[in-house]
Amino acid sequence: MKVAKPTLPKGTRDFLPEEMRKRQYIFNIIESHFKKFGFLPVETPAQENLSVLSGKYGEEGDQLMFRILNSGDFLKDISPDSLTGGYKNVLPYISEKALRYDLTVPFARMVVMHQHEINFPFKRYQIQPVWRADRPQKGRYREFYQCDADVIGSDSLLLEAELITLYYEIFSALNLKVNILLNNRKILTALSIYLGIPEQLTEFTIILDKLDKIGIAGVVEAWNAKGFPESVGEAFINLDIKSTSHLDFRNTINRFQVLFSDIPVGLEGLSELITVWELLPHFNRTLQQHVSLDFTLARGLNYYTGAILEVKSLDTEMGSIGGGGRYDNLTGLFGLPGISGMGISLGADRIYDVIEAAGKFPEYLISAVQVLLIYFDDQTLPATLKVLQELRNAGISAEIYPDQKKIGKQYEFAAKKNIPWVGLIGTSELSTQTLKVKYLPTGAEYSWDIPSFISEIKKAK
RNA sequence: GUGAUUGUAGCUCAGUUGGUUAGAGCGCCAGUUUGUGGCUCUGGAGGUCGCCGGUUCGAACCCGGUCUUUCACCCCA
Incomplete structure (x- = not known):
């Protein structure tokens, strides 16, 4: 047999002992905090049926999913004619499974399948790899670990505050400085109503999310390119939205309570934010200092309905190292409606990169x-x-x-x-x-x- | 998916307008030291120049394809 040259698929890595020691250090800290907060471990298979995953992450997500070719003669039911219609027509016949894309959707599937064995509200944590067929780049891998903690079966805002606390305690234990960005989907809805473009909520938020990257002029320009009325940009500039620290949380809320006085969903979002905000000091006296209100925070996953969270490292330039939010109907996708959940996710591989770049791995690991x-x-x-x-x-x-x-x-x-x-x-x-x-x-x-x-x-x- | 970028010894990198036998530092191995790592000195091994094809008398170098690396966009952890 010809000797094969040892290679690795794009975007995947081996981990030698030195790296594994550092990775385990991260996982151990995360897991011990999950446990401390009352979460219980679960695991799900690496593969899921395509019917479970497809359509849950938008069109982009479907494209980035690693599909698994059917076993055996996967072409036996394919007629030559069907090949002319492009790969999308053939796909359902040759592949019915995929590697998991995140941990939240498989979790929702699991909850529905095991609903009679589960004691609600159910707090679970899950630390497993996920796969995305993205092009690798800085902080982006095709196989990476997510560390998720979710509570499902309660719509209490206590959970928002508690999970923010959990985030903060984990990153403190890892000796990392972070800014936890907080927003609420209802605010985004209200903004689109206020600006007179409720029908274009999705396009509106996708562009709004880029504010810190392309600036306000870039955002307005992008909206105009989408065909939004010029008045949208003008009105938005007058809103003077920016990420606000704990010091002006109150002022910002008060200001928008006036602006949203005729928009119930907006008032609701603001009131949720206030409740969460006021709970934070009860978990940790100084916690508010590490949380910023950011009305431009959108987050891609479209199942969020309430709070949205994102964690940014202050030690090194890196995309978000954690994200999460409230979803009201994720299990509804699998036939169990009316169950609200709230969860957070941590990207272990990015956290590794941040700690490495900041030189913050403890000496004893060597x-x-x-x-x-x-x-x-x-x-x-x-x-x-x-x-x-x-x-x-x-x-x-x-x-x-x-x-x-x-x-x-x-x-x-x-x-x-x-x-x-x-x-x-x-x-x-x-x-x-x-x-x-x-x-x-x-x-x-x-x-x-x-x-x-x-x-x-x-x-x- | 779009646009760039990288690939030469285990690692980091040189390599002239295309010209004979492709180099350095570090690392590795052996000895200096058969009861002691790091420091010195001496010697040594190690390369299908990512892969496939093309141009040429001749290719590490030029051209095409492909894989890979890194980066930006899209999107995201």
Whole structure:
């Protein structure tokens, strides 16, 4: 057989131990916080039936989905004629499954299928990879992990506040500075009504969302290009919308309460924002400082109906590292209407990139194994193995070099693997019942018995 | 999906108007040191120049295709 050149599909990566240690550090922090907030773990399959996923993410999403070719002779029912109509006609016949595109829709599917086994309101967390056939670029991969926490079966605004708190606590634990942007879909609806273009809500918000990127002039220009009346742009400029910090939250709300006095949905959105805002200090006294009201925040996924959240890193330039919101009818897509949910998602791979760029991974991650024991010779091997067992029983991660190689090689191995302690039992140590220990970071050497060795390691930790 | 961009040793990169045997630094291996990593010194291994095709007497270099990298747009974590 011809030797295959080792390659990887576009946009996918291997993770060596050094990277995995850092990834696990992120996952562990996220997961422990999810648990602390009362969320329970679930998993769903990597594959979903196409009928479950298609149409849930808009046309764009359908295009970015990795479809799975049917097994066996997937062409047996295809007539040559049907090929002339383009790939979209043939697709339903040759593919009926796809890789999951996010975690929220499969979760909704799961809730509906297991509704009689689930105790509502149901708080679940899920940390699994998702796949998107996007072109890779900065912070964008074709296979990446999402970490989701959702509560389904309650429309309480307490959840909005609680999930914002959860976001903040996770990023604090990761030592990252973030700005949590907050908006409400109802505000966007009200804005479109106020500007007289309620029918064009979607086009309106998609462009509005780009405000921080292309500026107000760019936004107005884009609206005009879409055929919106000039008055829309003018009226919008007069609204003077900008991302507001905690200091002027109240003023902004008050101002829009006047503007939306005849638009019930707008007043409702504002009142929800106030409620959430006022709950925040009850979870964390300083939390409001990290939350910004941003009426231009739209978010693409069209199932959001209430609150919308997005997390921006302040440490490094990066797209959003988290997003979430309230959805009132996601399970309705699968025949279980009237159940409201609220969820957040964290992009672990982007968080990794931000921490890496900011140099904020903790130092201790570099050494996973604490002790290497030297394989000196067969005469001292039993004593060395005894030490190995005692170290492990004491909860210390330890290994013995498996071959009797030159001692210098064994030390070098430890150094390369960032193992700080090297222990050696040679002939003289055997007679004195001690261990020659070298601490590689300083090069210092000691003669210790096993109990002192163990206590010194624990002390250094 | 649109528009750019990258590919030469394990890594980071040189490589003249197309010319014989493609280089450097770091890393790696061996020795210096058969009870000790890092420092020094000595020696050594390692390359289908991403892949396929074309032009040419001759291609790492020019042309086409393809894969890949990175980046922007679209969209998003």
